Amino acid sequence: MSLILQIETATTSCSVALARVGEVLDFKEINARNIHAEVITLYINELLNNTGISYNDLDAIAVSSGPGSYTGLRIGVSTAKGLCFALDKPLIAVETLEAMADGVINNPGFFADDKTLLCPMIDARRMEVYTALFDTAGNRVRETAADIIDENSFADYLQHHKIIFFGDGAEKCKSVLSNNPNAAFSDDFTNSAIYLTEKAAQKFADGVFEDVAYYEPYYLKDFIAGKKAL
Structure with missing residues (x-):
């Protein structure tokens, strides 16, 4: 319980x-x-x-x-x-990112073949996103990374797989990835x-728990403070 x-x-x-x-x-x-x-x-x-x-x-x-x-x-x-x-x-x-992939997989309206990959994206800075790749069973295919997205991003995977991009970082990637016929974008994911x-x-x-005293979030990158506008 x-x-x-x-x-x-x-x-x-x-x-x-x-x-x-x-x-x-x-x-x-x-x-x-x-x-x-x-x-x-x-x-x-x-x-x-x-x-x-x-x-x-x-x-x-x-x-x-x-x-x-x-x-x-x-x-x-x-x-x-x-x-x-x-x-x-x-x-x-x-x-x-794992939770986001689960959110898509467990959506009652989600249907995809076993060659489809899921790519959750979290907005970082400019054209950079935090992202990973998962199959439709939730298994990790590509490790979590901070990527700067260009027209060659995910090229090896897009040759053989349809990839569904979603999350608040996916929208800004449309302009460089949407020309690939295997790239699909979900606009209604929150x-x-x-x-x-x-x-x-x-x-x-x-029984997999964190040490409450020492646990820190998974930042992936160091925090960079911007200059305050004058």
């Missing part, structure tokens, strides 16, 4: 969900920039109130671990760690805490 609070703040989506034994009970989310710190704890309180569940009823806290927005990840992980410390609950980390459900439930069952 597992009752897990799930937190997703790695992208523009600020999302929380409650899942019991791998089934989502309820969720609350908004897709907007620079709002995560303002609403995350409010959303968690509302979610628990709506479901009649208390903080002490929770069995674990799961958080989207990155890569993604530096600030968003700090907010999500800090919130998750604070709850784990206060409630003495275990912390579960789920890589963001990241969500509900996509953590499968991996979080499995990690809870296997």
